[in-house]
Amino acid sequence: MSDFHSSVLVIGGGIAGIQTSLDLTELGFKVYLVEKKPTIGGTMAQLDKTFPTLDCSLCILAPKMVEVYRNPNIELLTYSYVKNIKGSAGNYSIKVIRKPRYVQEDLCKGCGDCATICPVKGIPSEFDAHLSSHGAAHISFPSSVPPVYLIDENKCLYLNHGICQLCKSNCKADAIDFSQKPKEVKIKVGAIVIATGYEQEYPEFYSQLSGQNPNVLSSMQYERLLSANGPTGGELLRFDDKKHPHKIGFLQCVGSRDFHHPDCKKYCSSICCMSSAKQAIVTKEHSPDTECYIFNTEIRAKGKNFYEFIVKSKEEYGVKYVNGSVASVKEDNSSGKLRLAYENIDKGVVENDEFDMLVLASALFPNKSYYKLLDCLDVDYNEFGYISEKGLAQCEDGFIFFTGYSSKPKDIPVAVAEGSACASKISEKLHEVRFENIKEVTFPPEIPVLAEDEPRVGVLVCQCGINIGGVVNTTEVVDYIASLPYVVHAEENMYSCSSDSQERIKEMIKEYNLNRFIVASCTPRTHEPLFRNTIREVGLNPFLFELVNIRDQDSWVHQSEPEKATQKAKDLIRMYLAKVVNLRPLEKIKVEVEKASLVIGGGIAGIISATSLANQGFEVYLVEKNPNLGGNALEFVDLFDIPMHENDILKSINDLKTRSNVHILTNSKIIDINGFVGNYKITVENIENPSEMEEFKVGTIIVSTGGSQSKTERWGNVLGKHPDRVFTQNQLEAINDTELPGFKDATIILCVDQRKNEINLGDGIKTYCSNICCKVALKNIEKLLKINPEAHIHVLYRELQYSDLNAERLWRDLRKYVSFERYGSINDIDIKDNGERFHIQYNNIGANCDIEYDSDILVLATPEVPGEKTKELAKMLKVPTTKDGFFLEAHVKLRPIDFATEGIFLCGGAHWPKWIDETITQAYGAAGRAAMMMVKGEVETEGITSYVNEEKCIGCGVCETVCPYQAIEILENSKKVGLYEIVEKKAHVINAVCKGCGACAAECPVGAINQNHFTKFQIKKQIELLTGIDTQRCEVD
């Protein structure tokens, strides 16, 4: 057994850190999550919407934050920082400093009574990017995790002047503690993850653009302004005159992509183009008349269906894009407007215009604590200010991993996949000590509660200090509830969530022999698990419980109507009582999971996934249709920006072949997949010898079938004549230097038949951007220059997508030797056959004139497309694909490598064309996600699932179609009716897969499906009891 520690330190509680932590606990490791701010959630919590789906950011993030909070294996250290790190791989001693909140975390109820009374005002809110303010006692934002207040020690009157303490006397929970001091916590871990995220300067920093004008905002400030929970409640207003802005300018690349200015970042922040397009769209949705202008150097839309999002912003929303940079901004004092002078590159002129508001998409960069950490780890950073490649490799050797913005600029889905990838890599290193520090809670045996047992309900009504009690007459409510049928006992208390209340609940259950329980207090979204746990601790099934919300949805929203609020509380509890008496104990069934995985596709993604899973101790079946493993990557010999070369790939392949737990099936094709998470039966056929079949069982499946580059019909009769001098980009990469015909002039044409927009129209043109062509072109340029250093190379492009650090560097270099020439529409490029050479004519945008020249060879960046068998495989797996035929993940933002169907994962080019570094990240990530399902050898089903009444079921299959998780199957049973043998169809719920949404129950035409815990009877009873109770009709004794 190794003597590594089974715990992991995660530094940074943004989305990257959250994802890593959650995955790590599932993989059997304890996590210490250290966050320097008072709450986790990071930047994503501040966002209004996310691109390209315009999802509400908090809606998708908040459940994850709560999950972290409730996870017994994550120790959350917020408002804390890492002071030092000592030790080596597998054995680190960490010193963490917890800053004093002056509020005791375990006592604070998050009620806000301290903030209400705090006399200090006007401290700029960090969460609202300084657009609003709060008092000395405050909370970052309403859904902060942990939901605990804190006192600003620099502004608090008592801490600075020894007077006040009003909050202390107002806090009913006695949580204020002015004696707190910084506390040192020592922890021991085996591995470390750094996820410290990014920062952005406020507009004042760019004084030449902002002056002191309040209507110049940073993009984060604008995000807060748009947000429904922001400083104006989502109303779009100027800050001085409170008027609606009618014309807004978005300035891209402020303070970035500049090698000359010392204050400027040299790199592209990678997400701003998309984020500005999103903000412009949301602005248009708020008020369609507002004009939005985006001033950009070029639009970089790198990600799945990002380019379409940009086109949509133009075409559907009328957002205007100006290609050019802004020279100056002047305030017009009389009109209050901001006057811009800018260069319009497309037109080749300098123009002026006036705006009501400006949004600076200024550079994003790692924060100060990041550099402290790098210092502490003794690794260096590159010219862009990010950890160097050498440093990264050195850290990985020491079990230290970087994710999110801390390794390089990236967007949310990449950060999420990377979080899962870090977890997987750590699991490879520490798998022998898995589960050593994991808390498994044990409970007493469950008291059986049978359907025929008379319900005995206990009710606890919470005053929540004065939060409920100050509005709702809780005593009156208790008296009323106690008089209702089946209620054996009801009482009120100050804080039902406190630990002494949990003891009281247990006492009540024992004393009155209760078999159902209701707490009327705050929201079940955060507190239901706590109470369910409490009743389970005395042996009651956790599903025999309901939480009635009389605070967030009653006392807090009817503060000046105490009588009505009291009546509402009574009504709500009565409604839920009608449900509670009908609750049944539910069980979370454990389903066994085969500890083996099927990896489909033996390209680089498949190789990495298979290796990672094998390293974690799982059985792997790697199926590849070609005779050899390696896929596209083997053809792209030098991968200039990742530390992996052809030989490394070959080495990994050989290494895989020697593993006893890896079964490589080349020349093979999957012909059948049957089953569900944990238990898939796979049938594979040998392509050359179809009679040779293999069957095996796996628990999880990883899809890594990759993609390829398509051919073009364009310029067909010219190019067709000279196939030896025309290449797709991939063909050029793959070809041997010696096989290439001699050339003096070479032309690379980018965006061939892709990125459809208002001028690039035509049936054969794909709407999307393949994302990798611009970078592949750099490698091809290098190759061509190596063969003929004197050659003249033309790159005809539309917009260059070099947001990666290394590509940016290489491009700047190559510009000296190669002419990058910008064109508008692919349809305007004319290629003629000139005998020996191609004659090319196109309209150059910068020069605004037609250019003609001859070229010996042509290299075309045609669209990347999914592998040819994708459709077939999707059908077999019962998973969806996009309109372009790529696999569709469960959620584009937060579940980029999962399918909605549990147990199946996705990585590499089958998901979307991507550069090899991202493919590798996704491959590790997918392996980690698959491992999560397999480590325990079992998965637990949801308690709240659907169930079928077979007698009523007519086997119509409607439920099967509406179920988004493939949790319903239609089984065929043959049955004897008299002389005849008939086949009967019946729906069957696969408990292991059902997520309990209830859509099937609502859709069933004959009422044969019902949802546990939300049965038709229960809901109907709730509805019936809304208007009141007929006491005569339901007498019980």
Added chain:
Amino acid sequence: MSKAKAKKKSEFEPEILAFCCNWCSYAGADLAGVSRFQYPASIRILRVMCSGRVQPSFILDAFKNGIDGVLITGCHIGDCHYITGNEYTRERMKHIKTLLPKIGINPDRFRLEWISASEGKQFAELIREFTENIQNIGPSKITKKLGKIELDLK
């Protein structure tokens, strides 16, 4: 019930049933509370996991019992925690709108709205507006029926 049943339109205090899905709209209602946005005490929220659970008969039941208005709220299209649940809700509820007048119920007594977890303000506004609409339409013509707490013995 101690509630005054005044018949005059302006004083009429409607009783509204609101279905909220757990993930977005219920969270939006919570946020209205956390932000202390005040709205009329007319609604009673019934939590379901997804708006996709709400079947048409629930709405008819509510009206049959004399409830003055019914509101369904779910995540915005595309945001449903269960991927497509709310799309089915939308389809189902189209039919309800056309069905209601046929059985003598003003279709404006029923509404389907999307509320995200960050739209506390919008939630409060929606309740305010819907309550006002119902007040203008007046109390339900169906006499209120009181419910009975009983056990599902099947």
